[in-house]
Amino acid sequence: MSQQIPVERIADLEFMRPPEIAEPDCCRSSELRRLNLNESLQPPSPNAIQAMTEALVSAESYPDHSCAALATLLASRTGISADRISFGNGSGELLSQAATLAMEAGDEAVFPAPTFPVCIKGAHIAGGKAIEVPVDPNGVNNVDAMLEAVTPKTRLFYLCTPNNPTGGAIGAPGLIKAIEKVPDNCLLLIDEAYHEFAKAEGSPEVLLLLKARNGPWAVTRSFSKAYCLAGMRVGYVITSSPKLCQAFWKLRSNFNVNRVALAGAVAAMKDEAYLQSTLKTLIHERSRLAEGLQNLGFEVFPSQANFLTVKTPSQASELASHLAKHGLLVQSMPWPGGFGSLRVTIGNAHDVDQLLWHLGESLNG
Ligand SMILES: Cc1ncc(COP(=O)(O)O)c(C=O)c1O
Structure with missing residues (x-):
């Protein structure tokens, strides 16, 4: 047939x-x-606007696919080497890629509910099943209940902090529990699109806590929110190893971050x-x-x-x-x-x- x-x-x-x-x-x-x-x-930082305006003059040529200027800046800010950072046309693209690289048909992924739905869609595209676990009464991901939903078929465990659409960030105890208890055969994916806002109010540094994790992990962040560049579409993912990062790179389409966006992201981050x-x-x-x-x-x-x-x-x-x-x-x-x-x-x-x-x-x- x-x-x-x-x-x-x-x-x-x-x-x-x-x-x-x-x-x-x-x-x-x-x-x-x-x-x-x-x-x-x-609006974006005036420095970002200037850098983007200057980049427009070279619009006839493809951008730097390695995003070297941004990778170097992020590596120096995070202390994580550039070979563990990949880039997306917005972080949403990376959330889909995470499901593609972690799941086979029939596998399961655990999500808070409600949450930003792009990774759930990615799990369905991979032929997997999304297990959705209600957030706690404050709208924060209920890590304990999510851990209870893990089965031998779970390959992806998605946390969103602060969570969209509720707004609450996960505290250090919840993050530490997930880092310790999500099985090593499962990708712990932490969506930090609103990272800069949470950081400004003393939320825990996820990347520091993740040093204690043995299993694979990935953290996605965005230039669409605090850096005021949603129209430019730039996001990045920081991964636990160069090998995992390479998998994200393999799923990228060519030149997915355009040169104007790249110039804007670098200048915005420096300002x-x-x-x-x-x-x-x-x-x-x-x-x-x-x-x-x-x-x-x-x-x-x-x-x-x-x-x-x-x-x-x-x-x-x-x-x-x-x-x-x-x-x-x-x-x-x-x-x-x-x-x-x-x-x-x-x-x-x-x-x-x-x-x-x-x-x-x-x-x-
Ligand atoms: C939690 C969360 N993750 C990811 C995204 C995607 O952002 P972008 O693709 O613009 O980086 C959003 C956008 O609203 C979001 O709320």
Whole structure:
């Protein structure tokens, strides 16, 4: 019998794509405030903009596939040699690759629920099964319960810290437990897309703790969040060995990080002062928003990321529609039941004021 095209495994995949972003002239709309995608509402560092502008002049030639300038910088910042670092067109690409390189058909992967879904999709593409374990009441990955879900078939154990869409970071005890107890025949994958925000608030240094792990591990990070470069698509993965790193490299498509993105990432990472001022503003606005939302009767999940998730006192989808009418896009979710929740990216002071005003207006009539 001939093979069905596309193969069943792919035909059956959930059709998951990011929210619509209509930009007919390739420019971000100034009328809509996009607080629904966890991107930065602040522009990139001026140094990054300058470096990207200069890189444009060489747009006719392929970029450096080795990403040497960025690899060298990351190696010096992390103390991990460049042969253990690979690069992606955003870190999402690396999350899919992790599932491809760790899983055969029939294998299992353990995930928190809810979480960022790209690696789950990767597990399905590999023909594997995703075992989803509810987060704890604070929205943090429940490491104990996830460890209980490990079976002899488990080959991938995914932690997301801070977790999207809940915002909470895993504390040192949970990380240490995972590092010790995830079996050595299993890839421990830690998604740190929001690493810089968590670090600014004293969250544990995952890379230091991972020194104690015998089995394979990989940590993914992104330039889309704290470095304000979501439109450029740059992410990286730090791995436990050059051999594991090579597997990520083998799965890369050629020249997947473009030269403008690469120049921007290097310059953004070197501009420590700008990063710190971005983080300071964000943390300030996030606590102002949390307080305002609590006063309005929302239940706020603790967040060490660039967004806040809140259980809503009335139907979340209706609140999101009301905000959209006023040009404020937020993400509504049916999770965790009841009226559901809203995930709101932290914008600038004006965004926070507008959001609180329009939510108050909707709730109080
Ligand atoms: C937890 C998490 N991981 C990874 C990503 C992917 O980010 P990017 O592909 O832009 O690096 C996101 C994006 O929102 C995320 O929330």
